[in-house]
Amino acid sequence: MPERKKPKLAVFKFSSCDGCQLTLLDCEDELLALVGEVRISYFLEATRKVEKGPYDVSLVEGSITTPHDIKAIREVRRMSKTLVSIGACATAGGIQALRNFGSVKEFIRKVYAHPEYIDTLTTSTAVSDHVSVDFELRGCPINKYQLLEVLNATLNGRRPNIPRHSQCMECKANGVVCRMVAAGEPCLGPVTQAGCGTLCPGVNRACYGCFGPMETPNTASLAAALAAQGRSRDEIQRLFRSFNANSDAFRKEGDSHG
Amino acid sequence: MPGVDASNGAPAILDKDGLGQLIAALRTKGYRVVGPRSADGAIVYDDIDDIEDLPAGLGDETEGGRYRLRKRTDDVLFGYTLGAQGWKRFLYPPRQRLFAARRQGAGFQVEAEEGEEAPMAFLGPRACELAAVALQARVFGDKTFPDPGYQARLAAAFVVAVECGAAASTCFCASMGTGPEVTSGHDIRLLEIKGQRFLAEAGSDRGREILTGLSLSAPTAADLKMVAAARKAARAGQGRVLDRDTAAALQSMPDHPRWDDVAARCLSCGNCTMVCPTCFCTTVEDVTDLSGDHAERWRKWDSCFSVEFSYIHGGAVRTEAKSRYRQWITHKLSTWADQFGSSGCVGCGRCITWCPVGIDITAEVAAIAATRKGTQG
Structure with missing residues (x-):
């Protein structure tokens, strides 16, 4: 059988903490197998060597927070056959999307000595709010096995096995005792997508x-059950306003507890 | 004194040391002993090395969406009602690799699963749990098309049932006819009548054989009186009842307004199906390695509450929470009978306890029953 041409892999970063792209380096045991199958063409966190696009698969970390980001993500899209956004920042806007609920002007004034140098958007948003995305891989950070599964599926032309059901199903499969039921803790598991590995x-x-x-x-x-546990409206709002605060469902629920 | 001879099958008294001997004897015979332990704020079924692993002096309190361990005033070993999850995960693991395949030229070579699992000994199944095991054994084809893994694990398993001496508020096995007395599916049945003192009876030849080797004594009249009282308490203490007539009729009520009501509360999280000891649905996933030369097929627990579960070509059939809850309860309580000849519910109440928002299968049936009476009257 002829050797297949190695697909070119690129990893891009927008507004983020770098934790998700580090997950790729965290693959350790699988990393050699991965570089045996793909050609890492652009991955500044790992190598200075940069190859021009187009790329077969681009992993995009981070949210869109500046006018420059908007231009850059369009360029990434243009150069990528398959674009996979990775992590809560890229798929929902990340923790920095908390700015969406406040006044960015006010934040800038308070934080920076020279606010006039800051050129930023008033919102932090997902990659898919700006360009079309082929697959969104969730998590803060993403799970290494899910990342490998997405790469694996993409390279082999099949659909990734990434379930969209609740975290509860993963907890139960792993034999984890429910924190909400057995300890009365406020838990987002029932409305959260599985995949972190409990x-x-x-x-x-x-x-x-x-x-x-x-x-x-x-x-x-x-939220009604959390209120019945005795959680205040403020506590419930804070629960929904974290790493995925700007995801549709969590934003709407958070807003309704203002 | 060697005590009584258990070889004739007569009930005998087993004390704490005798139970310790039983665990040791099972381990000596090569069984992996699984029983109750206290872990992470609940009773869970897990590997047991010796009697010290058992949750002495612990009980549980359950309500819709609420479970708490509590300290008892005595030191009984089986003073809780049920573990957080049942024995399903041992007989029917959440993830099973069905086979692996390796690319060979234009085709592929299937590599069969191999490896013997150690036989398991279950210490502590309740009557409702054994009823659930029996239901799953039927689902997994004990006659025509047996699931080889399930049937082999079950056939090898040694069952030391422990009858309930009390009931929880979420219990309703009495109304399902599955308990609280253990009548089948066991090799030995125990009933703890006073702190760490058990009435022991063999239910099979291998149970008799093991019991014969233990230190036993003859039950006193007081012992037998306590046995009767415990059985009575386990029946009388049940906090819930399921209206079986209405339950059986659910399949004729697909448009009942109650489905909208429950859908507003239902999280579609799937907890009820995961903790249900009879729910058996799975999905099959094919995975490849990065090179694409090696593939594996895995069977994983799935739930009728996930959208993907009802996906057929073109989309999911049950897109609304309403239709997913209706599917679950109607299959469990009504169409299960058409399929397997009985109700699919054993009345353990786990779906009530472990539902994060406390949806109660008996209350949902009761609500529907109330409207039926209204229309019939």
Whole structure:
């Protein structure tokens, strides 16, 4: 069988903490296999060597927060056959989307000595709010096995096995005891997409919703149950306003507890 | 004194040391002993090395969407009602690799699953849990098309059932006819009558064989009186009842307004199906390695509450929470009978307890029953 031509992989970063692209380097055992199958053409966090586009697969981390970002993401889209946005920043705007709920002008005035140098948008938004995206990989940060699965599926021309159901199903499959039911903790698991590997519930902490809304999030019902636990409106709003604050479902629920 | 001879199958008394001997004997025979432990704020079923692993002096309190461990005033070993999850995950693991395949030229070579699993001994199944095991055994084809993994694990498993001496507010096995007394599916049944003292009876030849080797004594009249009282309490203490007539009729009510009502509360999170000891649905996933030369097929627990579950060519059939909840409860309580000859609910109440918003299967049926009476009257 002839060797297939190695697809070119690019990794781009927008407004983010770099944790998601580090997940790629965190693949350790699988990294050699990966570079055996793809050609890393653009990945500034890992190598200075840069190859021109077009790229077969581009992983995009980070949210769109500046006018420059908008231009850059359009260029990335133009150069990429397949564009996969990775992480809560790229798929929902990230924690920095908390700016969407306040006055950016005010923030800039308070933080910077020379506000006139700051050229930023009033919102932090997902990549898919600006260009078409082929697949959105959730998480804050993303899960390494899910990342490998998406790359793997993309390279082999199949659909990634990334479930959209609740975190609860992953907790139960892993035999994790429910924090909400057994400890009365405020948990976003029932409205959050699975995939983290039960990181928090596995160490007796309720779900923070890092993977964003599950496929059919009934946030109103969960919020009512949280209120019945004795959580205040402010607490409930804060729960929904974290890493995925600007995802549709969490934003609407958070707004309704203002 | 060697105590009584259990070889004739007569009930005998097993004390704490005897239970310790039982666990040791099972381990000596090569069983992986699984039983109740306290972990992460709940009773969970997990590997048991010796009697010290059992949750002495712990009980549980359950309500819709609420579970709490509590300290009892005594030191009984089985003073809780049910573990957070049942025995399903041992007989029917959440993830199973069905086979692997390797590319060979233009085709591929299938590599069969191999490897013997150690036989398991279950210490502590309740009557409702054994009823659930029996239901799943039927689902997984105990006659014509057996699921080889499930049937092999079940056939190898040694079951030391422990009857309930009390009931939880979420229990309704009595109304489902599955308990609280253990009548089948066990090799040995125990009933804890006073702190760490058990009435023991064999339910099979291998159970008899193991019991015969343990230190037993004859039950006193007081022991037998306590046994009767415990069984009575386990029945009388059940906090819920399921209206079985209405339950069976659910399949004739696809347009009942109650489905909208429950859909407003239902999270579609799937917890009820995961903790249900009879829910058996799975999805099959094919995965490849990066080179595409090696592929594996995995079977994983799935839930009728996920959208993907009802996906057929062109889209999902059950797109609304309403239709997903209706599907679950109607199959469980009504169409299960057409399919498998009985109700699919054993009355353990786990779906009530572990629903984060406390949706109660018995209350939903009762609400529908109330409207039926209205229309019939």
